Amino acid sequence: MDVNDIRDLVTLLSFSFFLGLMVWVYWPGRRESYESAAQLPFVGEMNDLHPGARDE
Numbered sequence: 001m002d003v004n005d006i007r008d009l010v011t012l013l014s015f016s017f018f019l020g021l022m023v024w025v026y027w028p029g030r031r032e033s034y035e036s037a038a039q040l041p042f043v044g045e046m047n048d049l050h051p052g053a054r055d056e
Helices: 003-025 028-038 045-049
Strands: none
Touching: none
């Protein structure tokens, strides 16, 4: 096994890791958690605009 075989192996492992990460990130069941995380910057903004408004 020479250095080029090791480079090939590292490339294949890195690409496999990347594909696994993409599958994990874009899995349809994770959409709800991403949508709730996307709304975090806006939590409490309604109260800042309208002090008498209720949180929903």
